[in-house]
Amino acid sequence: MGHNGKMIRKKDLTFLQKSYIPEILKGMRQTIAEMFKPKFTFRYPEERFRPNPSFRGRPVLVQENEVERCVACGLCSRVCPALAIEVQASETELEKERYPIKFEINMVRCIFCGFCEEVCPEEAIVMSNEYELVFSSQEEALFGKDRLLKSAEELKPRLEFLRLNR
Amino acid sequence: MQSLFLISALKFVAFVAVVLLTVIMLVYAERRVSAFIQNRLGPNRVGPWGLLQAIVDVVKLLLKEDVVPRNAYKPVHDLAPIISIAVALSTFAIIPFGNTINVYGHEVKLMIADVNVGILYLLSITSLGVYGVTLAGWSSNNKYSLLGGLRSSAQMISYELSMGLSIIGVLMVSGTLRLDQIVLQQTKYLWGWMPAWNFLLQPVAFITFVVAAFAETNRLPFDLPEAEPELVGGYHTEYSGLKFGLFFLAEYANMITAGAVITTLFLGGWHLPFAENLGLSPLMLSLLQVLTFCVKMFFVMMFFIVVRWTIPRFRYDQLMNIGWKLMLPLTLVNVLVTGLVLLLIQ
Numbered sequence: 001m002g003h004n005g006k007m008i009r010k011k012d013l014t015f016l017q018k019s020y021i022p023e024i025l026k027g028m029r030q031t032i033a034e035m036f037k038p039k040f041t042f043r044y045p046e047e048r049f050r051p052n053p054s055f056r057g058r059p060v061l062v063q064e065n066e067v068e069r070c071v072a073c074g075l076c077s078r079v080c081p082a083l084a085i086e087v088q089a090s091e092t093e094l095e096k097e098r099y100p101i102k103f104e105i106n107m108v109r110c111i112f113c114g115f116c117e118e119v120c121p122e123e124a125i126v127m128s129n130e131y132e133l134v135f136s137s138q139e140e141a142l143f144g145k146d147r148l149l150k151s152a153e154e155l156k157p158r159l160e161f162l163r164l165n166r
Numbered sequence: 167m168q169s170l171f172l173i174s175a176l177k178f179v180a181f182v183a184v185v186l187l188t189v190i191m192l193v194y195a196e197r198r199v200s201a202f203i204q205n206r207l208g209p210n211r212v213g214p215w216g217l218l219q220a221i222v223d224v225v226k227l228l229l230k231e232d233v234v235p236r237n238a239y240k241p242v243h244d245l246a247p248i249i250s251i252a253v254a255l256s257t258f259a260i261i262p263f264g265n266t267i268n269v270y271g272h273e274v275k276l277m278i279a280d281v282n283v284g285i286l287y288l289l290s291i292t293s294l295g296v297y298g299v300t301l302a303g304w305s306s307n308n309k310y311s312l313l314g315g316l317r318s319s320a321q322m323i324s325y326e327l328s329m330g331l332s333i334i335g336v337l338m339v340s341g342t343l344r345l346d347q348i349v350l351q352q353t354k355y356l357w358g359w360m361p362a363w364n365f366l367l368q369p370v371a372f373i374t375f376v377v378a379a380f381a382e383t384n385r386l387p388f389d390l391p392e393a394e395p396e397l398v399g400g401y402h403t404e405y406s407g408l409k410f411g412l413f414f415l416a417e418y419a420n421m422i423t424a425g426a427v428i429t430t431l432f433l434g435g436w437h438l439p440f441a442e443n444l445g446l447s448p449l450m451l452s453l454l455q456v457l458t459f460c461v462k463m464f465f466v467m468m469f470f471i472v473v474r475w476t477i478p479r480f481r482y483d484q485l486m487n488i489g490w491k492l493m494l495p496l497t498l499v500n501v502l503v504t505g506l507v508l509l510l511i512q
Contacts, residue, residue: 027476035202
């Protein structure tokens with residue numbers, strides 16, 4: 001481009017190229033070929049996206065042998081940048097001695113950053129593959145222990161992924 | 167006399183219904199094809215394969231509030247979409263979509279009006295279309311609308327010239343202005359095997375006419391009047407509800423008109439080569455010919471749609487350059503060459 005305002009081309013266009021027509025036909029061949037390629041769209045309610053283990057869905061508490069792994073150290077609630085997690089500790093007869101009497105994640109606040117999962121020393125809070133989160137009120141978005149607990153078997157892919165990649 | 171009127175009325179009602187339905191289906195086709203080109207699915211929820219989507223859209227437009235900007239000139243603002251749709255639909259009146267058929271002793275031509283100045287009517291009516299767009303742009307009291315309207319008038323006037331001149335090439339070959347006669351001319355065969363369709367006799371006129379038709383219908387690559395990234399919505403920025411719907415329908419009706427005219431003038435109209443040798447009954451033959459016409463139009467429409475998703479928009483100066491410096495001389499030379507060849511043949 002641009003010597004004394006003149007355009008310099010390595011090769012001038014041929015007459016056929018200047019007439020646009022062969023180029024347009026080439027382009028149309030491309031678009032028509034594109035029409036028959038597989039589509040990216042999911043037919044949503046019937047056909048759902050299944051995330052990989054690397055996907056960060058809603059955070060859940062890992063449940064093992066009918067009891068949560070969490071020892072209520074409160075690190076997740078400290079690290080949470082959106083201040084979405086609230087933990088209240090209590091004592092238990094079990095080996096781990098401490099357990100959360102109340103564990104609440106405000107799903108309206110959660111930003112799915114995964115810091116809680118990263119900081120957790122017990123691998124007790126992990127990001128699941130659930131992404132369909134719909135609430136009709138603020139109260140409904142407060143997930144207590146009842147909705148947060150998920151068995152370790154169900155979370156196996158994610159736990160394995162974390163072991164390999166942390 | 168009375169039966170003649172009745173037949174015309176019947177043809178009219180059937181035709182308008184069919185055309186409006188086709189317009190609606192064309193909107194659906196456009197959305198679906200464009201989705202496929204972009205590896206999407208497009209509307210597929212309402213009805214089987216989403217076929218009812220366009221109808222639902224029309225109902226939605228009917229139910230919407232009609233907003234008129236405060237300082238818009240209301241009479242003209244109301245009139246503009248009416249002009250657009252009226253012009254778009256009235257062009258259909260002279261398109262022959264089948265050969266003459268015999269119904270209970272009546273010779274029925276499969277076109278609404280048999281106008282002896284066919285092509286002139288066509289040209290004059292299509293050039294009225296610019297009023298709808300320009301008035302819409304002007305009366306909206308919106309700078310984007312106005313710019314869209316101005317662009318459209320400049321563009322339509324520039325391309326009408328080459329459109330008219332490319333039709334002259336066809337006129338010289340066929341020697342008549344009547345569209346049904348032009349189609350009949352194309353049912354002959356050259357050297358006994360090649361159908362004498364005009365795009366084979368007039369390739370240059372065919373290409374220039376198609377390009378001009380794109381410009382006339384405001385389709386990409388010539389959709390400068392509404393160029394979304396620059397002018398919001400162009401001339402129909404300030405329209406909503408049914409009035410916007412009318413513009414929308416007019417745009418697609420124009421597309422169908424252009425397709426029908428291209429089919430009639432250049433692609434042999436309802437003529438299916440060698441179908442007359444199949445030994446069908448006259449009624450079956452004419453049904454086959456109507457079907458042929460529809461299929462040809464379908465392919466022209468698909469061409470319009472695919473081109474839209476292939477070619478980027480021209481710049482305004484490029485548009486004017488192509489119109490005045492390329493298309494106009496080309497069509498003039500085409501008329502000259504056609505005349506010379508016709509002289510030599512005779």
